[in-house]
Amino acid sequence: VNSIEIYPGDGSVFKSEGAYxxxxxxxxxxxEGSExxxxxxYSVNNLPPDRPGSLFSVYSLIKQATGILQHCAKTRLSLSHNYRICCWKMVPGINDSNILPVLLRESVIPSVGRFLAYSDDKVHALFLDGITLTLNWNFSSLTEKRQVNQGLxxxxxxxxxxxGQDQLIQIEHPGPYxxxxxxxxxxxxxxxxTSQREMSTHPSSSVLEENCFCFAMSS
Incomplete structure (x- = not known):
């Protein structure tokens, strides 16, 4: 999920807002008694302290909700590829090969690492220093130029x-990473x-499988 709602039980509701x-x-x-x-x-990074006599803790509720959203994000970024498979979606006799995503693109970049793009919009990068990075990128968003990170x-x-430790990193503020x-x-x-240019020239071609390029990563 990308959003979450909290119902404390007193008729009120908290709704998550904004991306990320x-x-x-x-x-x-x-x-009560009026309309x-x-x-x-409330900002997740600046939650108020609990007030004596309150029916619930705003801090605790929002922190728990944020933890659920983070868990969902980690699941979506997992390479197990089973986060979309639910028991109520399964059909008897279904072919598992139709569920699992396929590798669309792979590039080995000298002195950097190995980058892979999958059909479920997942990108996986294995760097030479042992760190791996996984993110979701929508390769069908080819014409969005107003966004800095188009397709993200x-x-x-x-x-x-x-x-083996995992850590979620905010794309806009990656810090030391x-x-x-x-x-x-x-x-x-x-x-x-490259896909956009090739699709304009060869509309029927499978661009992600055909094109190859490299670039240098600055230190």
């Missing part, structure tokens, strides 16, 4: 370190741009 796991939560409540509606916005359909990526994020997004952009 919900940067804000908006609180909606109707006062007056109360509306507040999840505002977070997952870094897996050599010791900027060079990893920049390398993968640059690869995705060039793949997308």
């Amino acid at each position: 796991l919900g940067k804000y939560f908006t609180y909606y409540s109707i006062q 007056e509606r109360e509306e507040k916005t 359909n999840l505002g977070w990526c997952k870094l897996t370190f050599p010791d 900027e060079r990893y994020v920049t390398a993968v997004i640059s690869w995705c952009r060039r793949l997308t741009q």
Whole structure:
């Protein structure tokens, strides 16, 4: 899921707002005995302390909801490829090969690593220093030029370190991991741009499977 709603039990509701796991939560409540509606916005990074006598903890509720959203993001970034397979979607006799995504593109970039793009819009990069990065990129968004990170359909990526530990990294603020994020997004952009040019020239060609290019990652 990309959003979440919290119902504390008193008739009010918290709704996550904004991209990237919900940067804000908006609180909606109707006062008893009147039609007056109360509306507040809480920032996930600046939650208020608990007040004595409150029926519930705003801090605790929003932190738990954010944890659920992070778990969903990690699941979507998992390479197990089974996050879309649900028991209620399964059909007897279904061919599993039709469910699992296929590898569309693979590039080995000298002194950088190995980059792979899958048919479920997942991109997986294995860097030479042992760090791997996974993000979702919509390769069908070929004409969106107004967005800096065109095609990016999840505002977070997952870094897996050599010791097996995972960490979610916000694309807009990658911090010390900027060079990893920049390398993968640059690869995705060039793949997308090349696909756009080739689709205009050869509409029936499978561009992601045919084109090859390399680029250098700055240190």
